[in-house]
Amino acid sequence: MSETPYDKAVASFEALLDASSRVSHAKPVRLIKESGQNMTTGYRHTAALEADGFLRRDESGVYLRGTAALRTSLSAFGFGRLAPVIEPVLRRLKDGTQHTSFLAIIEESDVCVGPYFQGRATRHIKLAATYRIEISRALSIGDASEVTLVPVGSETGARLNTLMTPVASRALYTAVLGFALTPARLPDRSLFQALSQAAEQIAP
Amino acid sequence: MSRDAKSNIQRITAILKGFDADNTPRRTHDVLDDLGATRSTGFGLLRALVRAGWLERYDHGLVRLGDKARGMAFAPLDAQDQSETATMRAAPGAPPRAHGAPDLEWDPDLVRTVETERYKAKPPFRIGFSNASVNNAWRRAMQESLAYAEKTNQQQIAELLIKDAEDDPDLQCRQIDDLVGQGIQLLLISTTSVAHVALSNRLKALAEDGLPIVAVDRRPNDRSSLTTFVTASDHRIGRISALWLSEHLSGQGRVWLLSGLEGTSPAIRRQQAALQVLSQYPGIQVEFVSHTDWTPDGGYRTVGRLLDDTGRSPDGVWCDSGLQGVGSVRQFIDRGLAIPAHTGGDLNQMYKLCLEKKVPMVALDYPASMGARALEVALDVLSGQPVPQRVEVPVQIILPRGQETQSVKADTWAERHVEWALGDDAVLSQGPALQSALAKAAS
Numbered sequence: 001m002s003e004t005p006y007d008k009a010v011a012s013f014e015a016l017l018d019a020s021s022r023v024s025h026a027k028p029v030r031l032i033k034e035s036g037q038n039m040t041t042g043y044r045h046t047a048a049l050e051a052d053g054f055l056r057r058d059e060s061g062v063y064l065r066g067t068a069a070l071r072t073s074l075s076a077f078g079f080g081r082l083a084p085v086i087e088p089v090l091r092r093l094k095d096g097t098q099h100t101s102f103l104a105i106i107e108e109s110d111v112c113v114g115p116y117f118q119g120r121a122t123r124h125i126k127l128a129a130t131y132r133i134e135i136s137r138a139l140s141i142g143d144a145s146e147v148t149l150v151p152v153g154s155e156t157g158a159r160l161n162t163l164m165t166p167v168a169s170r171a172l173y174t175a176v177l178g179f180a181l182t183p184a185r186l187p188d189r190s191l192f193q194a195l196s197q198a199a200e201q202i203a204p
Numbered sequence: 205m206s207r208d209a210k211s212n213i214q215r216i217t218a219i220l221k222g223f224d225a226d227n228t229p230r231r232t233h234d235v236l237d238d239l240g241a242t243r244s245t246g247f248g249l250l251r252a253l254v255r256a257g258w259l260e261r262y263d264h265g266l267v268r269l270g271d272k273a274r275g276m277a278f279a280p281l282d283a284q285d286q287s288e289t290a291t292m293r294a295a296p297g298a299p300p301r302a303h304g305a306p307d308l309e310w311d312p313d314l315v316r317t318v319e320t321e322r323y324k325a326k327p328p329f330r331i332g333f334s335n336a337s338v339n340n341a342w343r344r345a346m347q348e349s350l351a352y353a354e355k356t357n358q359q360q361i362a363e364l365l366i367k368d369a370e371d372d373p374d375l376q377c378r379q380i381d382d383l384v385g386q387g388i389q390l391l392l393i394s395t396t397s398v399a400h401v402a403l404s405n406r407l408k409a410l411a412e413d414g415l416p417i418v419a420v421d422r423r424p425n426d427r428s429s430l431t432t433f434v435t436a437s438d439h440r441i442g443r444i445s446a447l448w449l450s451e452h453l454s455g456q457g458r459v460w461l462l463s464g465l466e467g468t469s470p471a472i473r474r475q476q477a478a479l480q481v482l483s484q485y486p487g488i489q490v491e492f493v494s495h496t497d498w499t500p501d502g503g504y505r506t507v508g509r510l511l512d513d514t515g516r517s518p519d520g521v522w523c524d525s526g527l528q529g530v531g532s533v534r535q536f537i538d539r540g541l542a543i544p545a546h547t548g549g550d551l552n553q554m555y556k557l558c559l560e561k562k563v564p565m566v567a568l569d570y571p572a573s574m575g576a577r578a579l580e581v582a583l584d585v586l587s588g589q590p591v592p593q594r595v596e597v598p599v600q601i602i603l604p605r606g607q608e609t610q611s612v613k614a615d616t617w618a619e620r621h622v623e624w625a626l627g628d629d630a631v632l633s634q635g636p637a638l639q640s641a642l643a644k645a646a647s
Contacts, residue, residue, distance in 0.1 A: 004248060004252060005212070005248070006212065006245075006248040006249045006251065006252035007252045007255065007256070009211075009212035009213055009215075009216060009249070009252070010216060010249075010252045010253055010255075010256045010258065011256070012213065013213055013216050013217075014256065014272070017276065020279075021278070021279045021280065024283045026639070044211065044213075045211070045213045047356070048211055048213045048214050048217070049213065049217065050356055051356055051357050051358075051359055051360070052214065052217040052218075052221070053217075053221075053580070054217055057635065057636040057639075058282055058283050058635070059571065059573060059598075059600075059633060059635050060283060061635070061636050061638075061639040062283035064279065064280065064281070064282070064283065065276065065279040067580070067584075068217065068221055069276050069279070070276075070277070070279070071221075071225075071589070072220045072221060072223070072269065072273055072276065073273055073274060073275070073276035073277035074225075074277060075223055075224065075225050075226070075227050075269060075273075076223075076227055076268075076269035076270070076273035076274040076276075076277075077227070077274055077277070078225075078226050078227050079225075080224065080225025080226065080227070081225045081317070081590070083225070084317050084589075084590055084591055084592050085314065085315040085317065085592055087281055088314040088315070088592070088596055089314075089315065090281060091281070091598060092308040092309065092310065093308065095308075096308040096309075098613075103277075105274075105277070112274060112275070112277065112278065113277075113278050114277035114278060114279075115277060115278075115279055115280075115281050116279075116280060116281065117280070117281050117282060118280060118282075120613070127278075129275065129278040130278075170226075194308060197308060197310060198308070201310055201312070201314075201315045202315050
């Protein structure tokens with residue numbers, strides 16, 4: 001089937017959003033090049049996405065996914081209500097512990113990593129978008145547990161040690177707050193406390 | 205021919221934003237009605253979004269957000285290290301305290317949301333901004349940041365009316381009435397005073413009449429009239445800067461406190477947080493607490509007077525902003541005295557002076573980009589999106605290399621933060637609005 005103008009528009013939308021999360025771009029021209037679009041169209045689309053909140057620029061001008069993108073993606077899991085509050089919570093977790101903090105959505109043993117802040121103490125650990133839980137275990141709201149994740153689609157990919165606590169559940173999905181942990185090091189008690197405090201803040 | 209003037213990209217974002225927080229399936233006909241495009245365009249886009257996985261069919265005639273939309277959740281919330289910009293994160297330091305709960309400064313208002321469905325209106329919107337004043341560089345930068353956001357969001361804004369209250373609450377009351385008379389749908393306000401009765405009552409009456417009010421930077425003591433408050437953590441600015449000064453002085457020394465404008469909420473909260481920290485160090489003696497109106501002249505005069513009165517320099521000068529900090533540093537330079545450790549960022553000149561003169565310093569820029577953030581929040585309110593009761597724009601810790609202390613580590617080095625190509629009055633926390641200034645300077 002031939003590609004319609006609507007398919008092309010959807011592909012452009014997707015390419016710009018992907019480009020914003022792959023590499024940091026402080027100038028529209030770099031973002032547009034990365035997305036593979038021509039400059040004239042790319043500028044117009046970038047401006048439209050920024051105006052509609054799907055792209056935003058941080059203090060240094062670097063393009064990031066915008067608040068509308070975050071809200072839409074969490075709504076797709078049924079957790080749209082977390083969208084307005086998740087950024088300050090993750091920021092405090094990161095600032096207070098220097099560890100990478102993230103929100104993830106669990107469906108059985110599949111884990112979709114969501115928005116995250118990279119912390120200084122774990123800056124060498126790069127998160128992947130999807131994992132599966134190595135050994136399934138029951139998680140209860142407010143309790144932080146150590147969980148090891150295995151990258152999906154890569155038998156050789158590095159395992160990710162995490163500390164997680166659930167904050168909401170809905171139908172098939174459970175939303176968890178988590179920290180990335182340094183391999184082969186026991187998590188400090190303060191990390192458990194920080195996650196429990198955060199869960200208390202946002203759990204219903 | 206389409207019935208609206210939107211591009212297909214804008215229509216795509218409109219479709220995706222039309223689903224609620226629970227991803228309740230929507231009838232395709234309802235989606236198309238809201239979109240306002242022709243049937244053929246609307247159906248063409250819906251089919252393309254389903255094919256690509258952004259939407260999924262739920263039942264006959266129903267769609268909801270799909271897997272691609274879920275995948276969009278994986279995203280960093282701040283810039284990564286491969287940034288091509290001048291901003292460079294400081295090297296990893298030791299994590300804070302190994303035992304005990306970290307101080308995460310939880311504020312329940314950050315996670316409490318306000319439903320704004322009752323304010324939902326069709327764009328473009330008419331918004332009024334009552335600014336407390338433009339009497340210092342930071343206030344002008346905040347307003348520039350707001351104006352920048354207006355340009356970015358011009359399709360949603362019919363008019364942004366801006367008034368300068370010149371730090372006069374009575375004038376601010378009259379200007380608010382004028383804005384309301386011009387038919388604004390939302391009031392953005394930075395209040396001139398925390399406790400002016402007439403101003404608080406006027407805001408309360410307007411809120412009761414159904415006008416959404418978003419405060420930015422400064423709010424009244426009585427926050428019941430506010431839909432939300434856009435700010436940065438004044439407590440963090442006061443606490444971290446005082447902690448750095450105490451640790452830098454090894455817990456021993458005489459300190460002068462120079463606050464901003466008396467009676468304003470940021471000045472009060474920063475000073476309270478700083479005094480609380482300093483009181484935990486018995487060897488730190490707070491010799492003077494004074495206000496400077498957040499101006500270089502205010503800082504210069506105050507430090508001059510204190511030097512005349514005491515006849516000796518302090519070991520440290522705590523400033524809640526570089527707005528007065530530059531005046532303080534200048535006073536020491538003009539007298540040929542050694543410059544003690546200082547706190548306070550915001551102004552480019554503060555970084556230039558401290559780096560040139562090798563003054564030990566810590567800075568936590570009060571983000572002028574909160575102007576832009578406030579306008580974005582205002583647009584969310586008028587779109588009926590839930591918003592937090594309090595929206596905080598992040599504050600970074602900025603230190604010259606080699607000035608980290610046991611507890612205070614840099615997010616960014618001052619050497620990378622300063623903009624030598626920009627003027628002394630530049631405020632470096634304007635966000636993207638500053639990029640325009642840099643581009644102009646470069647050309």
